Amino acid sequence: MERFPIPGTFLHIKPNTTGTDPLLRRAFSIFDYDETSGVVDILYKVVGRGTEVLSRVRPGETLDVLGPLGNGFDLPLTIDHLVLVAGGVGIPPVYLLAKSHLRQGFDGNKINYLCGLTTAAEKPMADRVEKLPINLQFATDDGSLGFKGFVSELLRARLDDGSLGINPVICACGPDGMLKAVQTIARAYGKKCYLSLESIMPCGVGTCLGCVVKNDGEEKYMRVCREGPVFEASEVEL
Ligand SMILES: Cc1cc2nc3c(=O)[nH]c(=O)nc-3n(C[C@H](O)[C@H](O)[C@H](O)COP(=O)(O)OP(=O)(O)OC[C@H]3O[C@@H](n4cnc5c(N)ncnc54)[C@H](O)[C@@H]3O)c2cc1C
Numbered sequence: 001m002e003r004f005p006i007p008g009t010f011l012h013i014k015p016n017t018t019g020t021d022p023l024l025r026r027a028f029s030i031f032d033y034d035e036t037s038g039v040v041d042i043l044y045k046v047v048g049r050g051t052e053v054l055s056r057v058r059p060g061e062t063l064d065v066l067g068p069l070g071n072g073f074d075l076p077l078t079i080d081h082l083v084l085v086a087g088g089v090g091i092p093p094v095y096l097l098a099k100s101h102l103r104q105g106f107d108g109n110k111i112n113y114l115c116g117l118t119t120a121a122e123k124p125m126a127d128r129v130e131k132l133p134i135n136l137q138f139a140t141d142d143g144s145l146g147f148k149g150f151v152s153e154l155l156r157a158r159l160d161d162g163s164l165g166i167n168p169v170i171c172a173c174g175p176d177g178m179l180k181a182v183q184t185i186a187r188a189y190g191k192k193c194y195l196s197l198e199s200i201m202p203c204g205v206g207t208c209l210g211c212v213v214k215n216d217g218e219e220k221y222m223r224v225c226r227e228g229p230v231f232e233a234s235e236v237e238l
């Protein structure tokens with residue numbers, strides 16, 4: 001990759017280096033980009049066959065990768081305050097958004113990153129986030145690190161105590177349940193919110209319609225791979 005990627009865009013990766021098992025590509029958000037070396041990182045969790053095959057790829061082997069694909073976060077630097085909400089392997093797109101805003105001169109004091117994990121043992125996933133000069137808070141389901149409870153509840157608590165600025169823009173990525181909770185909270189508090197959606201993506205380029213999400217209030221469907229994966233929260237029915 002030659003240019004800094006737009007945060008929220010993704011790569012469609014053939015998980016195997018040879019053969020056809022599995023046949024279809026898998027989607028992964030771009031996690032990080034090194035401008036000197038051109039190296040792109042992803043962060044992923046093994047959940048099934050594709051990610052299991054991918055986890056066996058060794059350094060030096062060649063992968064077939066398409067991307068960057070999709071529409072990412074398009075946020076001006078003039079926003080008052082950036083609130084990033086990540087759940088588990090939803091860390092990458094909002095990490096890259098923080099990094100991208102910082103490198104364009106956005107004040108790190110005006111970025112809050114709320115990171116939701118199951119337990120403290122998952123903290124290494126957030127190592128890079130910790131290195132950014134921003135405000136980072138953790139929430140864990142079992143209370144072993146930071147706030148005890150879902151990261152959406154941490155968001156609600158911070159909105160209630162006013163520590164997220166006057167007019168924050170919320171950007172979130174994570175499991176469906178978390179995104180739905182963040183969408184509901186943003187609506188209730190009248191805050192602008194963008195969600196990076198994950199759906200099963202057979203083709204990744206807009207032709208199969210296997211990834212669609214319903215437009216809120218209209219009988220219209222949008223392709224997560226083409227119109228998304230980032231949508232304004234008010235646009236989508238989750
Ligand atoms: C735009 C985008 C960005 C993504 N970014 C990341 C990332 O940065 N890191 C990461 O770990 N994962 C990410 N994902 C999810 C990743 O694509 C899936 O985990 C992967 O495709 C699973 O493949 P598999 O063959 O291992 O699992 P499968 O055997 O295909 O599925 C295992 C289980 O996971 C469910 N599943 C499969 N794909 C998805 C999906 N896309 N969303 C939700 N559930 C799914 C299945 O229903 C099943 O229950 C992203 C998905 C999208 C669409």
Ligand code: FES
Binds near residue numbers: 200205208211224
């Ligand atoms: S994955 Fe085929 S249309 Fe989106």
